[in-house]
Amino acid sequence: xxxxxxxxxxxxxxxxxxxxxxxxxxxxxxxxxxxxxxxxxxxxxxxxxxxxxxxxxxxxxxxxxxxxxxxxxxxxxxxxxxxxxxxxxxxxxxxxxxxxxxxxxxxxxxxxxxxxxxxxxxxxxxxxxxxxxxxxxxxxxxxxxxxxxxxxxxxxxxxxxxxxxxxxxxxxxxxxxxxxxxxxxxxxxxxxxxxxxxxxxxxxxxxxxxxxxxxxxxxxxxxxxxxxxxxxxxxxxxxxxxxxxxxxxxxxxxxxxxxxxxxxxxxxxxxxxxxxxxxxxxxxxxxxxxxxxxxxxxxxxxxxxxxxxxxxxxxxxxxxxxxxxxxxxxxxxxxxxxxxxxxxxxxxx
Numbered sequence: 001x002x003x004x005x006x007x008x009x010x011x012x013x014x015x016x017x018x019x020x021x022x023x024x025x026x027x028x029x030x031x032x033x034x035x036x037x038x039x040x041x042x043x044x045x046x047x048x049x050x051x052x053x054x055x056x057x058x059x060x061x062x063x064x065x066x067x068x069x070x071x072x073x074x075x076x077x078x079x080x081x082x083x084x085x086x087x088x089x090x091x092x093x094x095x096x097x098x099x100x101x102x103x104x105x106x107x108x109x110x111x112x113x114x115x116x117x118x119x120x121x122x123x124x125x126x127x128x129x130x131x132x133x134x135x136x137x138x139x140x141x142x143x144x145x146x147x148x149x150x151x152x153x154x155x156x157x158x159x160x161x162x163x164x165x166x167x168x169x170x171x172x173x174x175x176x177x178x179x180x181x182x183x184x185x186x187x188x189x190x191x192x193x194x195x196x197x198x199x200x201x202x203x204x205x206x207x208x209x210x211x212x213x214x215x216x217x218x219x220x221x222x223x224x225x226x227x228x229x230x231x232x233x234x235x236x237x238x239x240x241x242x243x244x245x246x247x248x249x250x251x252x253x254x255x256x257x258x259x260x261x262x263x264x265x266x267x268x269x270x271x272x273x274x275x276x277x278x279x280x281x282x283x284x285x286x287x288x289x290x291x292x293x294x295x296x297x298x299x300x301x302x303x304x305x306x307x308x309x310x311x312x313x314x315x316x317x318x319x320x321x322x323x324x325x326x327x328x329x330x331x332x333x334x335x336x337x338x339x340x341x342x343x344x345x346x347x348x349x
Contacts, residue, residue, distance in 0.1 A: 001183045001251045007128040007139075008178040011070055011170035011342040012313065013062035014306040015144075016047040016163075016293065018348045023160045028153070028218055037160055042269025042290040046163040049146045053349065055084045056094045056101075058166025059142035061349050063102055066168045069342050073170065074103055078136025080110040081127045083119040083143040083298050085327065086150060087112060098142060109134070116194070117265045117326025118184075119143055119298030120167075121334045124322075125182045127171060141169040145297040150196055152212075152221035158228055161268065163294030167302035170342070181335040183248040185240065190329035193232040198223035233326065237271050241325050241333075242278040248333045249321070256281060258319060259335070261309060265324045266290045266300035298324075306346055313343035 022045050023038055038044050049058065059082065067074050080102075082095030099110040109130060115122050120143050127139045144166030151158050198209040209223045221227070241264070249255065262285055264272050269290055276286045287308035289300070296303050301322050305313065312318060317339040325331035 003179050003181050004128045004132055005176045005179045006174055007131055007171055008174040009338050009341055010172045011066045013066040013344040014167045014302050015058040015061040015347040015349050016165045017049040019048045021046045021048050026160050029156045040270045043294045044291050046294040048148045049164040054088050055086045055144040055146050055166050056088050056098055059144045059168055060101055061347055062166055062168035065344055065347055066170055073138055076138045077104045077108050077140050079127055079130045079139040080108055081123050081141050083113045083115055083123040084145050085114055085116045086145045116297050118324035118330040118332045120301040121322055121324040121332035124334055128180055137173050139171040143167050144299045147297050150226050152225040154220040156218040158226055161295050163296045165296040165299040165303050167299045181252050183244050184332040187329045193229045193329060194327045196226050234271055236329050237325050238274055240331050241275050241323055245323055245333050248335055252335055259321045260318045262286050262321045263301050263304050266295050310343045313338055313341050
């Protein structure tokens with residue numbers, strides 16, 4: 001666990017695709033299966049990016065609106081971090097392309113981070129650290145995924161869960177009274193719990209990669225599609241997330257009552273409610289965006305902040321605990337305060 005002082009959040013924006021898909025209309029499951037799925041996961045609707053629209057496009061729109069809102073900021077951005085598991089290319093890094101698209105200075109440090117569900121928390125830690133050690137006045141954290149591009153529509157174990165979104169978070173240098181507290185963890189033994197078998201250098205794309213396999217009833221996919229072991233992910237999340245959050249609270253000398261809102265990665269309702277109850281949290285302190293936006297992977301924390309807490313973020317000072325967990329296996333918790341930040345209305349592309 002560690003603390004970074006002198007850096008604060010000052011702006012937040014989120015972009016989602018306009019296209020909605022209702023899980024009531026999902027064609028590869030029975031009505032009974034769909035009703036049970038919606039009840040247990042809390043996911044009724046998803047946002048799906050059209051062909052050709054990438055995570056970087058969604059993040060770009062969010063960043064552009066935020067930079068226009070915060071006039072004069074563009075020239076002061078010293079660090080840009082792009083967190084995604086659906087980059088535009090393997091080579092070059094998409095973050096460097098975003099530096100150019102956004103008109104940021106050539107002196108701006110830009111890089112990609114390959115992380116999913118824990119990506120927002122990890123991204124905050126990396127950008128705050130780089131800003132602190134380089135003296136950058138401002139930094140831009142872009143986090144998003146188009147998970148629909150790596151999921152088989154015929155796979156009822158993943159297709160009704162995942163959704164697309166991109167976010168932009170502006171950070172600024174501040175006085176040392178602003179402190180951000182982090183706890184970051186990984187367990188690579190569980191790497192296969194959520195993975196895509198082919199497409200990297202370990203298993204390069206071949207003719208067999210695109211052949212669809214009938215895995216079981218209602219699950220048909222190829223080796224370029226995401227595979228998720230739901231039981232392993234559920235057990236991992238229940239085992240690690242609540243203890244990590246409690247330990248970070250203790251490290252900060254805080255209790256549940258000191259935190260205004262607890263924002264968890266939007267995995268699914270059953271899992272998240274189990275975590276909430278393990279932490280003995282009041283329901284009103286744990287907002288959800290699952291019903292309308294599904295699991296947006298790395299962007300789920302900013303999606304929840306913007307869609308559920310925008311007015312409070314804009315007008316109030318808030319103490320927040322953010323927790324991301326999933327692919328890797330990887331999990332992280334951050335405790336921070338916001339004070340009347342620019343939180344823009346949801347952007348649709």
